[in-house]
Amino acid sequence: MRLLLACAVCAALVAVDVLARGVRLRCLLRGAGHRLRLxxxxxxxxxxxxxxATTPMRLGGEPARWLGLMGGGVPAGVGAAVLALEMATYLSIVALSGAAAAWTLGGAWWAGVGPRLAARAGDVLPWAATVLVASVAVWTWVRRRGRSASTRPEFAAVRGVLGWPLAAAVPLTLVSIAARLGMLPVLAQTLPEPPPMGVLVLGSFALVYGQLFFPTPGGAGAVELLAAAGTAGELGGSGGAVFLAWRAVTTGLPVVLGYGLALRRYGRAAVRGVLRGQRPADVTPSPNAVEPA
Structure with missing residues (x-):
């Protein structure tokens, strides 16, 4: 498979991931009594x-999505509650999926990459300790910023989410996870001798979800270290191009599309406030965002 074709397939997987999450959020909002366009x-x-992807400890992610909900007329407290329930569901399914993947593929993965990781452990430890200290410091800062910028979630107003919307969120989350994990294996098929699929899947899991716990935007540096250490197996001489393409479709494409759409819809001031981790100011609801009853 040519790299350009693999990138096109990965772009389609990005679209599947975004659509699955959009439908999931739409279901949860309907359970809370709000109908927004997909x-x-x-x-x-x-x-x-x-x-x-561009703020420390993903500080701007939730305010950005919150801004979108408020732009559709969702009250701030209701939006906070829906996003909190969605995140709890999402993290639970990710954890269970990771445990299942490790149980079924962990042995083969360790046999393939374990010796290389063990050999590089001594070189990585000082850097990993630095990352750990920085993570604690940034996490503390994020929590303090969050207290001053948060709105109390109105969980009592979203009891309808706990029925069919929450049940529908499970398969949609699995579709999203599968789309995200599939990108690295697709790109690896451009190599003359790609690593085994089990190694690629677990390595992809580590690269995609491991960056959630690093303080730098997008896990920059930390994710590159995981790739260089052979987390996804031996990629050979063409591995740099594969990893660069993976970074482009998993981080670069959403950043370009996300900021481009946000600047057009919300304006520069709102985007700047979100990047600072601030609670979105009152937003005038857009009729184009609301689905007809």
Missing amino acids: PALCESILFGDAAA
């Missing part, structure tokens, strides 16, 4: 991805 929700999701 394109508007997808725009807010892309903006959230862009803001999360």
